[in-house]
Amino acid sequence: MLVGMFQQTAFGGMLQDVVERQAIVFRPEPLDTIVERRCKHAWEQAPCPECCETALQTRDDSPRVWCHNCRYGFTYTRNTPFANSGLTPGELLLVFILYADTLLSINQIAQLFDPCYDTVHTQLREGEAAFERGFPLVWERIQHTVEGPTQIDETGSKCSGYKGQSPPRDGLSRGGSGDPGRSRWEGAPGDKLTLVAACRDVLRVVSAEEGSAYDENLGPVIEEAGDLSQPLGEIWTDELPAYQQMDYEHRTVVHDDEYVSDEGIHTNQVECLWSLIEPWLEKFRGLSKPGLEQSVRTYGFVRSLNLVGAPLHGLIDCFALNVFH
Ligand SMILES: [Zn+2]
Incomplete structure (x- = not known):
């Protein structure tokens, strides 16, 4: 991993060092679980992509969503930024949070994960577009004045x-x-x-x-x-x-x-x-x-x-x- 002088300053050379020594390790699995639960919950209220009936069902022990009406089935990540991603749902969530909620650059964040810069950059952009599409609905549902x-x-x-x-x-x-x-x-x-x-x-x-x-x-x-x-x-x-x-x-x-x-x-x-x-x-x-x-x-x-x-x-x-x- 090549790190320029400026970048080390921006990143914090100490943080870089402890990441390379694997003293800081990301464990995205707990986030995977929450993402799966929330996506399945959303699907259960959404119309079936095939027959348009609100008849989709899920099970805790399977990533599949299937329609009670027409038997059509698919994976819960469909239509979400978690589909076809080189990152796990939890990893994508971590990348997005480090991007949106800290001053770390995308390149600095990419160094913390295995995929190359292009993967992280592309998936961040797609995740960002999805986040903005979903925000008005979530904002409407949050109880606040x-x-x-x-x-x-x-x-x-x-x-x-x-x-x-x-x-x-x-x-x-x-x-x-x-x-x-x-x-x-x-x-x-x-x-x-x-x-x-x-x-x-x-x-x-x-x-x-x-x-x-x-x-x-x-x-x-x-x-x-x-x-x-x-x-x-x-x-x-x-x-x-x-x-x-x-x-x-x-x-x-x-x-x-x-x-x-x-x-x-x-x-x-x-x-x-x-x-x-x-x-x-x-x-x-x-x-x-x-x-x-x-x-x-x-x-x-x-x-x-x-x-x-x-x-x-x-x-x-x-x-x-x-x-x-
Ligand atoms: Zn259906």
Whole structure:
């Protein structure tokens, strides 16, 4: 295992050492068990892929799901990111958690598991897409109340295009290379992506919009926050022109002059989110625009599950509920 100087610094040489000495060993089996149970539970409520009747059955001692009506049978991982994976369900879950919930880079995570970088990278991306499909259903089912104003803000640091070409794969392993603090994407030089976030209570919705803060479209992130926390409630933002042109009734705060307005209006929750997401984004040395969008959305949803106190079960159910898609 070749480790560059920068990478060792980023990883922590000591952690690298204890992993190589097998002092830290992952035991994904307990997670395999939970994933299997939750996926089977989801299938029992889903329509049969063959006859569309809700008549699917499972047994504890078999990975098979079968239809009581038409006798059709298949494995419980069907339609989930755990199907056709080089990783076991528990391993994929571990990889996803280390990716979404720590500052370790994908390359650093890949070193902790046997499969090569490509396997881990591809399966993370597929897992991420599945997680985002399942999140709205899981969020709807979690018992909680989302109240108060919706704070909307854009990130101060812009993401810049990566010279109009795909970033070199090799660069992913060099934690110290590139331009720190910026996550690059495959756009023309000078193109800008702006991250926009809506925070309401424990809900975090993050999106990446093309352009700078002054002409970006804030509609999508506001609508999504509204869908996930009906009704939307009051919107608190700063006084950028784009916000003032919104159809939504909202109050504003000028945070250049004051962090909290006389009326108690602020965007502190989003400021706090940026302070967490910006160092997290440094793990990527290059991202496509859809890749960056997917990553920041994942970060927001994972943060929401953490804040609502349903981290692991919420995460597993996001994957399992893909059986309905
Ligand atoms: Zn059937």
